[in-house]
Structure formats: structure tokens, C-alpha cells
Amino acid sequence: xxxxxxxxxxxxxxxxxxxxxxxxxxxxxxxxxxxxxxxxxxxxxxxxxxxxxxxxxxxxxxxxxxxxxxxxxxxxxxxxxxxxxxxxxxxxxxxxxxxxxxxxxxxxxxxx
Amino acid sequence: xxxxxxxxxxxxxxxxxxxxxxxxxxxxxxxxxxxxxxxxxxxxxxxxxxxxxxxxxxxxxxxxxxxxxxxxxxxxxxxxxxxxxxxxxxxxxxxxxxxxxxxxxxxxxx
Numbered sequence: 734x735x736x737x738x739x740x741x742x743x744x745x746x747x748x749x750x751x752x753x754x755x756x757x758x759x760x761x762x763x764x765x766x767x768x769x770x771x772x773x774x775x776x777x778x779x780x781x782x783x784x785x786x787x788x789x790x791x792x793x794x795x796x797x798x799x800x801x802x803x804x805x806x807x808x809x810x811x812x813x814x815x816x817x818x819x820x821x822x823x824x825x826x827x828x829x830x831x832x833x834x835x836x837x838x839x840x841x842x843x844x845x
Numbered sequence: 846x847x848x849x850x851x852x853x854x855x856x857x858x859x860x861x862x863x864x865x866x867x868x869x870x871x872x873x874x875x876x877x878x879x880x881x882x883x884x885x886x887x888x889x890x891x892x893x894x895x896x897x898x899x900x901x902x903x904x905x906x907x908x909x910x911x912x913x914x915x916x917x918x919x920x921x922x923x924x925x926x927x928x929x930x931x932x933x934x935x936x937x938x939x940x941x942x943x944x945x946x947x948x949x950x951x952x953x954x955x
Contacts, residue, residue: 773854789941791942792846830877834881
């Protein structure tokens with residue numbers, strides 16, 4: 734089954750404790766991206782990657798890091814999480830930026 | 846950068862009526878305009894998209910129109926059904942930058 738998977742689905746952590754949210758796709762897509770969803774703000778792009786070893790900042794990259802060492806994986810790293818990073822996070826993949834994006838199920842992160 | 850505004854934020858219709866959601870964008874270079882539907886507890890899913898060289902696109906009960914001069918595009922859902930209840934997002938893309946609207950919560954009352 735073609736899909737995007739994210740782990741964990743739910744995470745409660747404390748300020749400053751490094752965490753990684755994994756994202757994996759099995760559709761051989763070149764383009765992958767991370768979004769955060771907050772009430773009243775819609776989806777905001779954090780980082781995106783056009784291919785292996787190619788990443789770029791989106792609209793709200795501060796406080797986040799990503800890596801793209803393999804085509805299928807695109808982890809999101811929060812080196813020192815803060816409460817304002819409490820949000821619902823989505824990973825997505827697509828053939829290109831101007832084609833259908835397939836979204837993962839989401840990761841709900843709470844930073845205390 | 847691109848800015849996308851979406852209206853209304855909430856919309857309630859009676860089953861069988863039509864629903865219209867409108868979006869405006871700021872960058873005239875934007876050339877790809879998808880619409881996503883997000884059901885409760887799930888990730889968004891593409892329902893229809895349109896490119897800047899097309900003015901209208903239809904897929905069964907769903908249609909999207911694009912007015913490049915006015916920089917706005919709209920989603921039209923006809924003969925609404927309770928399963929159409931969800932949050933809908935419009936988006937506009939330029940190069941590798943995708944900007945989403947804030948979303949519209951559509952409720953279809955049986």
C-alpha cells in the first residue's frame with residue numbers, strides 16, 4: 734500500500750529535550766516536506782527536500798532541522814524544543830512540488 | 846513571499862445545497878492551486894487541483910475556478926452530502942514554495 738508513515742503519532746516532552754519525528758514514504762517520491770498545523774493558521778511549511786541531500790527552508794524553519802540521507806526518509810529534528818512548538822505535524826511526499834502531496838497521519842507534539 | 850487568504854472560516858449548509866469556498870493569493874507568479882480535504886484525525890487529502898493555464902476544472906460534484914487577473918480561485922461543491930463535512934484547505938504554489946490558506950470547516954446538515 735502506498736503510504737507515508739510518521740512516528741510517533743503522539744508525543745509529550747519537556748522543554749529542551751531533543752526529539753526526532755520520523756517520516757518514511759514508499760512511493761519513490763523525490764519531493765518531501767514537513768508542515769505544522771495550528772488552529773486558525775492552516776498548514777505552514779517548515780522544511781522541504783527536492784531530493785537526497787537537498788533540503789531548504791520553508792515558511793517557519795526556526796527551531797527545526799531536517800536531513801535527507803535516503804530518498805524514502807525525511808526526519809524532523811527538534812534540538813531544543815520549546816512550548817511554542819506544541820503543534821500537529823504532518824509529513825508529505827510527492828513526485829514534484831506541483832503534483833499531489835500525500836500526507837502522513839500526523840504527529841501531535843506537546844512541549845511542556 | 847506568497848500569502849493565501851481563505852474565506853469563510855466556517856460554512857454550514859443543508860444536505861443537497863451547494864457550498865463555495867474562496868481563496869485569494871498575492872503572488873501573480875503562482876502557478877499551481879490544489880485543494881485538500883482533511884477529515885477528523887487524518888492528514889489532508891487532495892480532492893482537486895488546477896494549474897495557471899486553465900480557468901476551470903470539474904470532477905463530478907467538485908469544481909474549481911481560477912481567475913488569474915483577480916488572483917482568486919474558488920472551490921464549488923454541488924449536491925452536498927454529510928460525508929462532505931470536513932476542513933478544506935486551498936493552497937498556492939510558486940517554484941518549490943507551497944502556501945496554504947487557514948482552512949474552512951464545512952458542516953453539511955442532514
